[in-house]
Amino acid sequence: MQFTANGGFVRRWGARGTTNGLFSGLVGVAVDAAGSVYVTDEGNHRVQKFTASGTYVSQFGNVAGSGLLGSPSSIAVNGSGNVFVTDAENERIMKYTSNGVFITGFGSRGLGDGQFRDANGVCVYASGNVMSRIVETTESRSSRTPVGSWAPGARAERDPGNFKASGA
Numbered sequence: 001m002q003f004t005a006n007g008g009f010v011r012r013w014g015a016r017g018t019t020n021g022l023f024s025g026l027v028g029v030a031v032d033a034a035g036s037v038y039v040t041d042e043g044n045h046r047v048q049k050f051t052a053s054g055t056y057v058s059q060f061g062n063v064a065g066s067g068l069l070g071s072p073s074s075i076a077v078n079g080s081g082n083v084f085v086t087d088a089e090n091e092r093i094m095k096y097t098s099n100g101v102f103i104t105g106f107g108s109r110g111l112g113d114g115q116f117r118d119a120n121g122v123c124v125y126a127s128g129n130v131m132s133r134i135v136e137t138t139e140s141r142s143s144r145t146p147v148g149s150w151a152p153g154a155r156a157e158r159d160p161g162n163f164k165a166s167g168a
Contacts, residue, residue, distance in 0.1 A: 002054070013054030018044055021056035028075040030083070032098060038083055040072040047072055047085055049100065060100025061085065067094060067102025078124040091116040093130060 002010040014023050024043025031037050035052035046062035046069065061069035070089030077083050081098040092107035107116050123131050 027073045030075040030077045032077040040075050074122045076122045076124045084122050086122045
């Protein structure tokens, strides 16, 4: 659904299903500077792109090969229009162009720096760093990385029960 800045209802689009413009587990939404709307569709293993008025444009992440998504959840768009998606099933963050062309993926399953366990949440800073929230049964931590690679020295603060970022 779309609302005004004051909470007034504007429009809704989509319904349950597997074809273009339909969803099976809508999880995350992001809007780029041009007004395009990106929606993670977890059940259909894809990201769908729409115009600001809800017209279906394209989809990506659900074609075999590089950039395949297992369980897309959170989504963010940087100032250059690149789209970042957390893939909770494969414990990584995937980066695509605004047209859905796969650029790179980073992260792996684990508890160390640059690794994820139940990845959830992604945002992009103006500096280009990417931050993801990782929720675990024994701790919460945040990790940040320069766009495109997991940097040596990227810090994950371990403080049970807290979510915080250093040097963001």
